[in-house]
Amino acid sequence: MRVGYIGSGNMASALARGWGDPVLATDTGSGRAAKLAQELGGEAVASNRELAERADVVILAHKPYQLDLVASEIAGAARVVVTILARTTQAEVRAAIPGAQVFRVEPNTPVELRQGVLAFAEPDDEGVDEQLYADLQAHFGRLGTVVELPERLMSAAGACSGVGPAYWALLAEAWIDAGIRHGLQPSIATTLVTETMAGAAALLRERGGDTLALRRAVASPGGTTAKGLNALERGGVRAALAAAMDDVLGA
Secondary structure, three states: OOEEEEOOOHHHHHHHHHHOOOEEEEOOOOOHHHHHHHHHOEEEOOOHHHHHHHOOEEEEOOOHHHHHHHHHHHOOOOOEEEEOOOOOOHHHHHHHOOOOEEEEEEOOHHHHHOOEEEEEEOOOOOOOOHHHHHHHHHHHHOOEEEEEEOHHHHHHHHHHHHOHHHHHHHHHHHHHHHHHHOOOOHHHHHHHHHHHHHHHHHHHHHOOOOHHHHHHHHOOOOOHHHHHHHHHHHOOHHHHHHHHHHHHHOO
């Protein structure tokens, strides 16, 4: 399955590094396609049209507003298209690129380490090739956990997992800064926080996402953890995350 990337930004690069295969890639003059090809093998292709003619699967990783322009360049050449464009439905891409099999995925950047989450939109075209869809899920499944969702929930999925690495980075940064303020060396604080986050995620996965059980296993009544959790609640952690979701989705 030879994959071509129209757009060679952070998300396309993360996907490419996760698979580790030689790439076909384009950009709008940034030079990132050439850098990615130099890193992984393959080549920076001269045009989107040429890329669509040579790739088995074309991944749309450009800016959403560029869809009409890109579609005009690859229509009739692209046979299988996977869109990772935010707030852009399968139907919109299919209308722009008639005749192509269109699928939608919302990945996140940990796919680079094969520890990502990839939300797959359920096909909404009666003419979809079911075997092709299964093959694509298996191929993307090499990069992490695949979650299948109706098209109408894809934006919400992106507002959970797509933006998630940035949220966790912000929380880690604040937590590390607090440790430094109380005397820890930055490198030690960073190790303590990041490894704790990784271990807690592993525990949550092992326990089926039971957050309440995990909290109760750590927080003794009246103890230090309970006091810390109370401070986080007073600080509005829940409200801040809810507001972030609303803002991302334009609610």
